[in-house]
Amino acid sequence: MRALLVWVLVLGAGVASAWAQGDPAGVPWSQLSPGEQQLLQRFSDTWDQLPPRKQQRLRNGAQQWGTMTPEERQEAKQRFKQWRxxxxxQQQQLRERYQQFRQLPPEQRESVRDARRWFRSLPPEQRKELREKFKSMSPEERRAYRRELRRQYGVNGGGQAPGGPSAQ
Known part of the structure; x- marks a missing residue:
């Protein structure tokens, strides 16, 4: 569940930045690329009635999907299945955490991403061990543990450290 949270946060950060650059007037269906039209076919009849922000969000998602490898697509499908x-x-809690992530300064967001990359690079057994250890700690012990992991492994600080909730 926590791995899903981090994935949602990271994916959402990329989508949000692209979304913020979108055209506020919306995009006519005819201006979508053939690939976007194919992926968004189920919206073709109602596309012009969708709010411009939703159009841009869907378009960004289609563009991102088009750049994914087959493995990344399979993983995204699995995570979406978990989300549903x-x-x-829990969905609301994840949305709120994502909003908190978006409000972090860029350096801290990058620190969270670094910690996530570090955590995902560990073997599954070690990730599981870190999760279990972290769950059994008090908030003070967690802070100290994060500091120690940053010192040991050189992962950037910023409120989230390897083995912490958003690194799972």
Whole structure:
């Protein structure tokens, strides 16, 4: 579940930055690339009625999908499937955490991403061990543990460290 959170945060940060640069007037269906039209076919009849922000969000998602490898696409499908099975309360909690992430200064967002990359580079057994260890700690112990991991492995600080909640 926490790995899903981080993935949503990282993916959302990229989508949000592209979204912010979008055309506020919306995009006519005819101006979408053939690939975008194919991926967004189910919206073709109602595209012009969609709010411009939703059009841009869907378009950015289609563009991102087009750049993914087959493995990345499979992973994205799996994560979306997981997302749909989450209770609405957990989905809302993830949305709120994503908003918090977006409000971090760029250096801290990059630090979270660095910690995530570091954590994902570990073997699955070690990730599981770190998760379990982290869950059993008090908030003070977690802070100290994050500092120690940053010192040991050179992962940037910024509030989120390897083995922490958003690194899972």
């Amino acid at each position: 099975t989450l209770p609405p309360e």
